Structures are given as C-alpha cells and as structure tokens.
Amino acid sequence: MRHRYPAEALARARPRHGGLWVDVSADMLAQAQEALKDQPHVRLERIEVNGSETADLPYPPQTFDLITCTNVLHDIRDPVAFLSDMRRLLAPGGQLVIEDFARRRPALLWAMFEWLARRVEEGLVRAYTLAEARALCTRAGLHVVYGKAFPVDWFWRGWALRADYIVSVC
Ligand SMILES: C[S@@+](CC[C@H](N)C(=O)[O-])C[C@H]1O[C@@H](n2cnc3c(N)ncnc32)[C@H](O)[C@@H]1O
Numbered sequence: 001m002r003h004r005y006p007a008e009a010l011a012r013a014r015p016r017h018g019g020l021w022v023d024v025s026a027d028m029l030a031q032a033q034e035a036l037k038d039q040p041h042v043r044l045e046r047i048e049v050n051g052s053e054t055a056d057l058p059y060p061p062q063t064f065d066l067i068t069c070t071n072v073l074h075d076i077r078d079p080v081a082f083l084s085d086m087r088r089l090l091a092p093g094g095q096l097v098i099e100d101f102a103r104r105r106p107a108l109l110w111a112m113f114e115w116l117a118r119r120v121e122e123g124l125v126r127a128y129t130l131a132e133a134r135a136l137c138t139r140a141g142l143h144v145v146y147g148k149a150f151p152v153d154w155f156w157r158g159w160a161l162r163a164d165y166i167v168s169v170c
Helices: 006-013 026-035 051-056 079-089 107-120 130-139
Strands: 019-023 042-046 064-070 090-101 142-151 157-165
Touching (some): 006 026, 079 090, 079 142, 090 130, 130 142
Parallel strands (some): 064 090
Antiparallel strands (some): 142 157
C-alpha cells in the first residue's frame, strides 16, 4: 500500500514504536492527524525548526533513533544549524533521512523559478542538489552513508540521503 507521507509509512511499519511529527503549519498537522488517526503512538507537535530556534526544541540530546525530514530542507533558513541540531537529537547509532526536490540547471532559469516560487510559497529559501545537501550534512558533522538522486516527473527532480553522525573519540 502506498502512503502519502513517509512518516505515515514508518508509523504503520512499526506501530508500537513511539513517533513524533513536527510541523509549523496547523494545516499540515491536521492532515497528519487525519492520516494517523489510527496510530495512537504518534504525537503531533506544532514547532518551528529553524537554525537557532531548534536549540529550543524541548527534547534532550540523543532522543531519536530515526529522524526523517521530507520536503522541508528548502524552507530552512540556516540548514547547517538545523542539521547540527538534528545530529544533536540523534541517539548513538541513529539515522537522519532527508528527502527534497532538487535544484536544476540552467542556473539562471532555476533562479527565476525560485524567485517566482517565493512569491507563491512564502517559506521557500532555496533548493539544493544532492551534492550540496551532502556538503551541508558534512559541515553539520553528519556522515552521509547513502544518497540517491532521482527523477520525479518531467520537471521535478529529487534526492534522498541517509546520514549518521561522526562520533569522535579523543
Ligand atoms: C512541502 S511541505 C512537506 C510536508 C511533509 N513533510 C511531506 O513530505 O509531505 C513542507 C512543510 O514544511 C513545513 N515547514 C517549513 N518550514 C518549517 C520550519 N521551519 N519548521 C517546521 N516546519 C516547517 C511547512 O509547514 C510544510 O508543511
């Protein structure tokens, strides 16, 4: 069965595991609530995650075994700070899975497209290529273990990556 949201698929695959779905939008949370109404172990919270604001997330370090971030990175103003906070929240051995649409060429046309899109979708900051997303993860102290770029349809391209964090032993 195909699920609309990756987090929904996860909740159904592991129905007894606790889960948390965070979004700043009340509308999106209402959709999530509808999709997950039969999943009592998933909690929904309205939170804005964004760089320094993420430092206020009410979770102690190393809380989560798995963090997924789907179609959101392009909205984040300070992606390295955001990814560093995700790394802080990962339990040892935990994984971060990120997916988003990809920036495309030619650069000038894409810049015009993003400029227009910002007028429609207020939050949009910028889209990244898979290589750029990898580099952001590395700057945030994450170790990318898998990455894949893929076509979505005739216009959109996407990428997904999985990362864990580099533990330094001194
Ligand atoms: C394109 S939608 C993707 C929704 C869902 N994750 C999915 O994959 O279907 C982008 C979502 O990111 C949320 N968002 C954007 N910036 C955010 C932020 N700083 N903190 C929390 N949520 C944010 C928006 O409210 C919106 O629901």
